[in-house]
Amino acid sequence: MRKAIGLCVLAAATVFGQNQNIDxxxxxxxxxxxxxxxxxxxxxxxxxxxxxxxxxxxxxxKQLKDVIAKLKGVTIRTYEFAEKGAYxxxxxxxxxKQLGGxxxxxxxxxxxxxxxxxxxxxxxxxxxxxxxxxAAEPRQLTFVQIDGPPDLASLMRASKLLKGGGLDGxxxxxGSPSKKKSxxxxxxxxxx
Amino acid sequence: xxxxxxxxxxxxxxxxxxxxxxxxANRVLARLDEPKRSxxxxxxxxxxxxxxxxxxxxxxxxxxxxxxxYQRVGRERQQRAKAEQALGQFARAMEITASKLELAQTRVxxxxxxx
Amino acid sequence: xxxxxxxxxxxxxxxxxxxxxAALIRRNQAMVYSLAWHSLGDEGLAEELxxxxxxxxxxxxxxxxxxxxxxxxxxxxxxxxxxxxxxxxKSRPQVALDDVSEPAAESAGNPDFYLRSRLQTLIxxxxxxxxxxxxxxxxxxxxxxxxxxxxxxxxNTVKSQLHRSLAMLRDKLQRTRVTA
Numbered sequence: 464m465r466k467a468i469g470l471c472v473l474a475a476a477t478v479f480g481q482n483q484n485i486d487x488x489x490x491x492x493x494x495x496x497x498x499x500x501x502x503x504x505x506x507x508x509x510x511x512x513x514x515x516x517x518x519x520x521x522x523x524x525k526q527l528k529d530v531i532a533k534l535k536g537v538t539i540r541t542y543e544f545a546e547k548g549a550y551x552x553x554x555x556x557x558x559x560k561q562l563g564g565x566x567x568x569x570x571x572x573x574x575x576x577x578x579x580x581x582x583x584x585x586x587x588x589x590x591x592x593x594x595x596x597x598a599a600e601p602r603q604l605t606f607v608q609i610d611g612p613p614d615l616a617s618l619m620r621a622s623k624l625l626k627g628g629g630l631d632g633x634x635x636x637x638g639s640p641s642k643k644k645s646x647x648x649x650x651x652x653x654x655x
Numbered sequence: 656x657x658x659x660x661x662x663x664x665x666x667x668x669x670x671x672x673x674x675x676x677x678x679x680a681n682r683v684l685a686r687l688d689e690p691k692r693s694x695x696x697x698x699x700x701x702x703x704x705x706x707x708x709x710x711x712x713x714x715x716x717x718x719x720x721x722x723x724x725y726q727r728v729g730r731e732r733q734q735r736a737k738a739e740q741a742l743g744q745f746a747r748a749m750e751i752t753a754s755k756l757e758l759a760q761t762r763v764x765x766x767x768x769x770x
Numbered sequence: 771x772x773x774x775x776x777x778x779x780x781x782x783x784x785x786x787x788x789x790x791x792a793a794l795i796r797r798n799q800a801m802v803y804s805l806a807w808h809s810l811g812d813e814g815l816a817e818e819l820x821x822x823x824x825x826x827x828x829x830x831x832x833x834x835x836x837x838x839x840x841x842x843x844x845x846x847x848x849x850x851x852x853x854x855x856x857x858x859x860k861s862r863p864q865v866a867l868d869d870v871s872e873p874a875a876e877s878a879g880n881p882d883f884y885l886r887s888r889l890q891t892l893i894x895x896x897x898x899x900x901x902x903x904x905x906x907x908x909x910x911x912x913x914x915x916x917x918x919x920x921x922x923x924x925x926n927t928v929k930s931q932l933h934r935s936l937a938m939l940r941d942k943l944q945r946t947r948v949t950a
Contacts, residue, residue, distance in 0.1 A: 494835045499842045499919075501833050503748045505741065512734075513741035531745065539748045539833075543919070573759050580759040598755045607752050615756065622753035625746035634739070662940060666908040669889040675803040675817055680795040682817075683824045684788060736828070743829030 485595070487540055487606060489557035496549055497542035505537040518635035523624045530621045534611035535593075541605040547577075555579075555599050558606060562595060577601045584613060594618075688732060780840055784831040791831075794840065795824050801841070801910070802848050808905050809852035810859070811894045819855060823848050845910065846920045853898045892942055896935065899923075903931045 494500060505513070514531050518524040544550070562569070562583050571582040579599045586592035594613035598605040609618065656664070779797075782790035802823050806816035826847060827840070834840050893901055899921070906917045914932065918925040 497839075499839050500835050501747055501751060501839075502835060503744045503751075503833050505745060505748065509741045510745070512738045513745050516735065516738040516742060537745065537748045539751050541751050571759060578758070580755060582759065596752065596755045596759075598758060600758075605751065605755055607748075607755060609748075609752065618749060619753055619756065621745075622749040625749055634742075662936070662943075663908070665889060665943075666904070666939075667911075670804075670808055670893070670905060670909040672800040672804040672909060673807060674800050675820060676813075679799050679803070679817070679820070680792045683795055683821050684792060686821060686825060687828065740829040740832065743826060744833055747830060747833060 485538075485558060485561050485606070485608060487538075487558065489554060490540055490542070490604070490606070493542040493544075493550065493604065496544065498545045499543040501539060501541045503537060503539035505534075507535050510534055510537070516634055524635070527621055527624055530614075530617045533614065533617070534609060536608075536610040538608040539606070541603065543603045545602070547601045549602070550599075550604050555597070555604070559597060562597070687736065780831070780834065780837045784834070791828060794827075794837075797837075798841065798844055799824075802844055804909055805845070805848045805905055806852055808890070808893065808909065809849075809856060809898070809901060815855065815859075819848075819851055823851060842920070845906070845912075849902050849906065849920055853902060856898045856901075888943065889939070892939055900931055900935045903928055904935055907932060 510531050514528050517528045517531075519528070542550075559581070562581075562585075566585050566587060568584045568586075569581055570584055571580075573580045578601070581597045583595040583597070584592065585595065592613060593608060593610040594615070595609075596605070596607040598607075779790045779793050783794050799820065803816055803820045806819045806823075807813065810816050810819065823844065827844065830843065831840075834843055893904060896904070902921055903917055906912045906920060907914075912920070914928045915925050917923075918928045921928070923931075
C-alpha cells in the first residue's frame with residue numbers, strides 16, 4: 464500500500480505553484496478545548512540543529528541524519544478532543560480551501576464513516592515541494608506539512624527509528640546533558 | 656460497600672501514588688546542567704601583599720579566562736539542550752505523520768474490503 | 771492553583787524557566803514515579819526511568835500547550851517506556867496470573883495490609899499490557915477510552931483486559947486465607 468501511495472506521489476502533476484504556507488490561525492481556538500494537542504514547527508535552522516546531536520556511530524543515527532537533511536520544514540498541528548463535535552466542517556474547510564490552488568495536487572482521499580484523510584502534494588517554482596496531510600476524525604483533527612521531497616518510505620523509516628520517543632540510540636555522547644549520569648540505587652525492600 | 660466496590664478500593668489503595676526519594680526534581684535538573692566549575696583561587700602567603708599588584712593581575716586574567724570558559728561551556732550546554740529539544744519535536748512529528756499514513760492505509764483496505 | 775496560574779507554569783517552563791520546570795516536575799513526579807515503580811517493581815529503575823521521562827519532557831515542552839497536555843503526555847510516554855523496559859528486562863519473570871501460587875496466608879496483622887502487599891505482588895507478575903491497563907485505571911482513575919488513547923489500544927481490548935484481570939485477581943485473592 465505504501466508503494467502504491469509512493470507511486471501516486473511520483474506520478475502526480477508537476478505544475479509549478481505558489482507559496483505553500485498554510486494559515487492555521489482558524490485552529491488556534493482548539494488549544495483550550497482539546498484534551499491533548501501537539502504543535503510542532505521546525506524550520507530549516509531547527510532541523511539542522513537537530514541533526515547536530517545525531518551520532519554517526521550508529522546506522523540509525525546516520526539514517527536519521529540523511530532523512531532530516533532533505534527536509535526544509537515540518538509543521539504539525541494535532542488536537543485530540545474528549546467528545547465528538549468539538550470542531551465543525553467549516554474548521555476543516557478553512558484549511559482545505561488553501562490547499563487547492565495552483566501547484567497543489569490531491570493524490571489521495573479516503574472517507575470512512577466519520578473519518579476523512581486527504582493527502583496533497585505541492586510543488587513550487589524552484590523545484591522544492593512537499594507533502595500535506597489533513598485528517599479529520601471524530602475526536603481528532605490533524606494537519607501535517609512536510610516541506611522537502613515527499614519520500615514516504617524515509618519518513619516511515621524515521622518514525623520507526625524514533626518510535627516511543629527513544630532517542631538514546633541515535634544521540635551522540637559529546638556534551639550530552641541527558642545521558643545517564645546517575646547510578647541506580649541498589650534494590651531496596653518494597654515500601655510496604 | 657459491596658464486594659466489587661471493596662475490591663476496587665483495595666486496588667486503588669494498593670496502587671496509590673508514591674513519591675520518589677526527596678530531591679527528585681533537583682536530580683533531574685542536575686542532569687540538565689553540568690556541575691559548575693569553580694574558578695581557581697590564588698594562594699595567599701605572607702609576601703602576597705608585596706606581590707599584590709602582580710598577583711591581582713594574574714588572578715584577574717585567570718578568573719577572566721575561567722569565566723569565559725564557563726560561559727562557553729554553558730552556551731554549549733544550552734545549544735545541546737536546544738538541539739535535543741528540536742530532535743524530540745521531530746520525533747513527535749514523525750510519530751504523528753506515521754499514524755495518519757497508517758490511518759489512511761487501514762481505511763483504504765477497509766473500503767476495498769467492502770467493495 | 772487557579773487554571774491561569776497552572777497554564778503559566780507550563781508556558782514558562784517551555785520558554786526555559788528552570789523554576790517553572792522544577793514546579794512541573796514536583797507536580798507530576800509522584801504520578802510518573804508510581805507508574806514506573808508499579809510497572810518495574812524496582813526503586814532504582816523507577817527513579818532512572820522517571821528522570822529520563824522528565825528530561826524528555828523538557829525537550830518536548832515547546833509543543834505542549836497546557837498542563838493537561840503535559841499530564842497526558844507524561845502518562846503516555848511513561849507507560850510506553852515502562853512497557854519497553856519491562857520487555858527488555860528478563861530478570862523479572864513474566865508469569866501468567868494462573869501460575870502465581872498462593873501462600874498459606876496466616877497473618878495476625880492487618881489483613882488489608884497483607885492483601886495490599888499480595889495484590890502488588892500479583893500485579894507485578896502480570897504481563898505488561900494487563901498491568902498497564904490496571905495501573906491507569908486504579909492509580910490514575912482513568913476511563914477505558916482514556917486508557918485506550920494512552921496505550922494506543924482499541925477500547926474493547928482495554929475493557930476485556932480489565933475484566934479478565936479483575937476476575938483473575940479476585941480469584942487469587944479469595945484463595946488467600948487470612949486468619950486474624
